[in-house]
Amino acid sequence: xxxxxxxxxxxxxxxxxxxxxxxxxxxxxxxxxxxxxxxxxxxxxxxxxxxxxxxxxxxxxxxxxxxxxxxxxxxxxxxxxxxxxxxxxxxxxxxxxxxxxxxxxxxxxxxxxxxxxxxxxxxxxxxxxxxxxxxxxxxxxxxxxxxxxxxxxxxxxxxxxxxxxxxxxxxxxxxxxxxxxxxxxxxxxxxxxxxxxxxxxxxxxxxxxxxxxxxxxxxxxxxxxxxxxxxxxxxxxxxxxxxxxxxxxxxxxxxxxx
Amino acid sequence: xxxxxxxxxxxxxxxxxxxxxxxxxxxxxxxxxxxxxxxxxxxxxxxxxxxxxxxxxxxxxxxxxxxxxxxxxxxxxxxxxxxxxxxxxxxxxxxxxxxxxxxxxxxxxxxxxxxxxxxxxxxxxxxxxxxxxxxxxxxxxxxxxxxxxxxxxxxxxxxxxxxxxxxxxxxxxxxxxxxxxxxxxxxxxxxxxxxxxxxxxxxxxxxxxxxxxxxxxxxxxxxxxxxxxxxxxxxxxxxxxxxxxxxxxxxxxxxxxxxxxxxxxxxxxxxxxxxxxxxxxxxxxxxxxxxxxxxxxxxxxxxxxxxxxxxxxxxxxxxxxxxxxxxxxxxxxxxxxxxxxxxxxxxxxxxxxxxxxxxxxxxxxxxxxxxxxxxxxxxxxxxxxxxxxxxxxx
Numbered sequence: 001x002x003x004x005x006x007x008x009x010x011x012x013x014x015x016x017x018x019x020x021x022x023x024x025x026x027x028x029x030x031x032x033x034x035x036x037x038x039x040x041x042x043x044x045x046x047x048x049x050x051x052x053x054x055x056x057x058x059x060x061x062x063x064x065x066x067x068x069x070x071x072x073x074x075x076x077x078x079x080x081x082x083x084x085x086x087x088x089x090x091x092x093x094x095x096x097x098x099x100x101x102x103x104x105x106x107x108x109x110x111x112x113x114x115x116x117x118x119x120x121x122x123x124x125x126x127x128x129x130x131x132x133x134x135x136x137x138x139x140x141x142x143x144x145x146x147x148x149x150x151x152x153x154x155x156x157x158x159x160x161x162x163x164x165x166x167x168x169x170x171x172x173x174x175x176x177x178x179x180x181x182x183x184x185x186x187x188x189x190x191x192x193x194x195x196x197x198x199x200x201x202x203x204x205x206x207x208x209x210x211x212x213x214x215x216x217x218x219x220x221x222x223x224x225x226x227x228x229x230x231x232x233x234x235x236x237x238x239x240x241x242x243x244x245x246x247x248x249x250x251x252x253x254x255x256x257x258x
Numbered sequence: 259x260x261x262x263x264x265x266x267x268x269x270x271x272x273x274x275x276x277x278x279x280x281x282x283x284x285x286x287x288x289x290x291x292x293x294x295x296x297x298x299x300x301x302x303x304x305x306x307x308x309x310x311x312x313x314x315x316x317x318x319x320x321x322x323x324x325x326x327x328x329x330x331x332x333x334x335x336x337x338x339x340x341x342x343x344x345x346x347x348x349x350x351x352x353x354x355x356x357x358x359x360x361x362x363x364x365x366x367x368x369x370x371x372x373x374x375x376x377x378x379x380x381x382x383x384x385x386x387x388x389x390x391x392x393x394x395x396x397x398x399x400x401x402x403x404x405x406x407x408x409x410x411x412x413x414x415x416x417x418x419x420x421x422x423x424x425x426x427x428x429x430x431x432x433x434x435x436x437x438x439x440x441x442x443x444x445x446x447x448x449x450x451x452x453x454x455x456x457x458x459x460x461x462x463x464x465x466x467x468x469x470x471x472x473x474x475x476x477x478x479x480x481x482x483x484x485x486x487x488x489x490x491x492x493x494x495x496x497x498x499x500x501x502x503x504x505x506x507x508x509x510x511x512x513x514x515x516x517x518x519x520x521x522x523x524x525x526x527x528x529x530x531x532x533x534x535x536x537x538x539x540x541x542x543x544x545x546x547x548x549x550x551x552x553x554x555x556x557x558x559x560x561x562x563x564x565x566x567x568x569x570x571x572x573x574x575x576x577x578x579x580x581x582x583x584x585x586x587x588x589x590x591x592x593x594x595x596x597x598x599x600x601x602x603x604x605x606x607x608x609x610x611x612x613x614x615x616x617x618x619x620x621x622x623x624x625x626x627x628x629x630x631x632x633x634x635x636x637x638x639x640x641x642x643x644x645x646x647x648x649x650x651x652x
Contacts, residue, residue, distance in 0.1 A: 050585055058585050059615065084651030085618045086587070087281055100512065102461070110391065112366040115466050115510050117540055124548050127585040171543070247355055251461060252402060252409050256323060256350050256357070258314050 025145030025161045032184045033140050039214050041067045041244040045236045046078075048128050053228030059083075060126050066137070067249050073097055074137040075249040079257050080126075090254050093118070095137035100167075106254035113254050122171025129200060129222040129231040131171055134191075142166055143175075150181070153188060157181040172199070183207070185215045193226075200224050210240050278315025278324070283618075284308070285649035291429055292625075293640040299427045304335035310345070323350045327395075331386070338425030338438075339385040345395045357402040362395040365413075367457065367468060369508040369517040372556045372575035372595060373534050376504040376519045378472050379455060381419035388430050388624065388638065389606075394419045408460030415453040418443075418475045421495065432493060432637045437486050440494035443475065451475050451499070468506040473525075476500040480567060500525040513540045517556070532560040536575070552579035554593065564599065569635040572598045577606075586611040601628040602635065613648075620647045 019027065043065035050058040061082035067075040073095030080089045088108035095101045103118040121133040143163035151160045158178045165172055173196050178188040186204055193199040204217035220233040247253060285308040295301065308331040316323035327346035333339035348361040365379040379396055386392035397417040403410045423436035445451040453474020460467055479495035486492045501524045509516040518535035536556030544551050560571035577593030588611035595604045605627065610620035622645040629639045 052585070083587075083612060083615050084281060085283070085612055085616070085649070087651070102510075110366055111364045115369075115461075115508055115515070117510055117513050117515060122543060123550060124583045127583060127587060169542070247352075247404060250404055250409070251459075252357070252404055253352075256352060258316070258323070258325075 024147035044238045049232040097141040282311035287647040306333040336428030359400040385422040411457045413455040418449040437492035444498040472502045534558045548583040550581040603627040
């Protein structure tokens with residue numbers, strides 16, 4: 001085991017010397033992606049606690065599931081449970097490595113499946129501080145990268161990288177991402193608006209490992225620095241490889257998800 | 259299929275032990291009419307209460323589910339608006355790339371906003387709202403197949419539902435009023451006629467397409483003036499057997515949605531074609547806020563022209579959608595439908611927002627302006643109204 005650990009440690013400085021900051025940034029992002037490959041499918045429940053600058057709170061309950069798609073972006077489905085007036089509303093997304101994602105919204109009162117313009121990705125998700133693009137599948141191709149420096153975050157050695165969204169409709173000019181050097185998972189992201197001002201900070205907390213491989217943060221805290229609003233997203237009941245397939249992510253399936 | 263047999267069927271479902279959950283809402287609603295009523299028996303306003311609970315249970319690792327959604331409205335002014343319906347009593351079995359739906363259900367087809375031409379499975383619950391978007395539960399057996407080439411839905415629809423109409427005391431009614439006790443049918447089997455429908459739908463990149471064919475009792479009646487038992491002149495609905503072929507198409511191109519619905523209806527003495535199409539363009543995050551503003555326009559055409567027994571035959575809809583994306587999910591949709599052959603104009607406004615975590619307030623306004631006597635909408639021309647509703651969800 002020890003020798004295996006030494007090998008990448010020896011190679012690392014070499015690759016650092018050889019690579020430009022762009023190559024190094026992409027290399028780190030690719031490794032994050034590589035380590036989070038092969039999970040096939042997962043599902044979990046989500047709770048969002050929205051808080052405005054006056055401290056007023058509002059709760060959202062949702063169920064989420066994702067399907068890994070080879071050679072393209074993942075498919076995901078989010079079903080709303082609370083607030084009660086939107087119970088049964090469901091959002092189906094097919095993300096793509098390049099170009100716009102495909103999205104359909106199911107409105108249970110009308111039993112209507114509506115194809116929606118997925119470019120509205122910079123908008124807030126359910127009135128929260130998370131934008132649709134923050135929650136969508138993080139494909140490597142959606143950003144260009146730049147390695148900044150090795151750093152420490154709460155005594156954890158991290159890589160600090162900067163990534164620029166490729167999509168001109170993104171709400172961000174760039175993001176700064178702190179990535180755990182050992183586990184290759186994001187610990188913190190700063191989002192900069194189109195005017196290059198700091199807009200939000202996302203902190204990943206309570207990481208747990210599933211199937212001895214896949215790390216998932218059970219809590220994600222998003223602070224908006226410009227409005228004083230925040231959202232705490234809590235993930236529970238994570239389950240991997242639950243036997244979901246394409247049919248569970250079809251337009252037709254929206255009509256029976258509840 | 260009677261309601262009793264459906265309830266019996268529900269109890270016989272394999273592997274089911276009751277233990278699902280209830281949700282739903284109770285709603286209070288006030289409609290205030292801004293003009294004097296045309297007829298003595300009508301009132302200036304109406305108060306009503308609606309209750310729509312929903313029972314849902316899934317079992318067999320979510321392969322099977324049962325949904326039961328009864329609906330009740332009590333109205334202070336119009337007896338015909340006080341009504342009960344089973345919106346859903348549906349058993350779903352999801353197999354491998356196929357699905358069976360049996361019972362009473364609701365199905366929506368289509369893409370446009372102002373008029374839903376293609377949507378034909380369910381009958382309109384017209385007393386609920388003159389916009390026709392509220393539907394009655396339809397007995398159905400639906401078999402769906404999902405393949406790489408799209409989704410194929412096969413429907414057998416036993417049991418026809420009559421459209422609901424405001425009664426003699428209700429506003430938003432025709433003159434004479436519609437007496438649904440005198441309904442007649444082209445088919446000898448009347449409301450027992452077995453209707454069939456088939457639909458293929460598919461998503462190809464930015465395109466969503468649906469092709470469908472329906473054979474059965476028309477959901478749109480024609481009307482015959484008759485004298486009822488009380489000696490009043492009334493309209494008697496008559497339902498014909500029709501064949502309807504339809505296309506619905508949407509292209510999603512960035513912030514643009516392009517939409518088209520087209521139908522050909524045959525089986526009648528005078529077959530006809532109708533279509534509606536247009537666009538919705540969304541300005542995302544207007545002026546660096548979270549607000550989205552959508553601009554909509556749709557053109558409505560019916561080749562029967564002025565002879566069409568529908569109000570929209572050469573009309574243009576222009577609308578504005580406002581989505582605040584706030585914590586209260588505030589929304590507003592407003593628009594005008596203009597008859598291009600006359601001065602007739604219809605104004606619509608619908609807005610709603612959540613209050614706290616389990617209440618929702620909504621406001622609706624509809625005005626009919628300069629509608630000429632020969633237009634089918636003329637009957638509503640002194641029924642402009644504002645509706646306020648407050649619902650508690652559980």
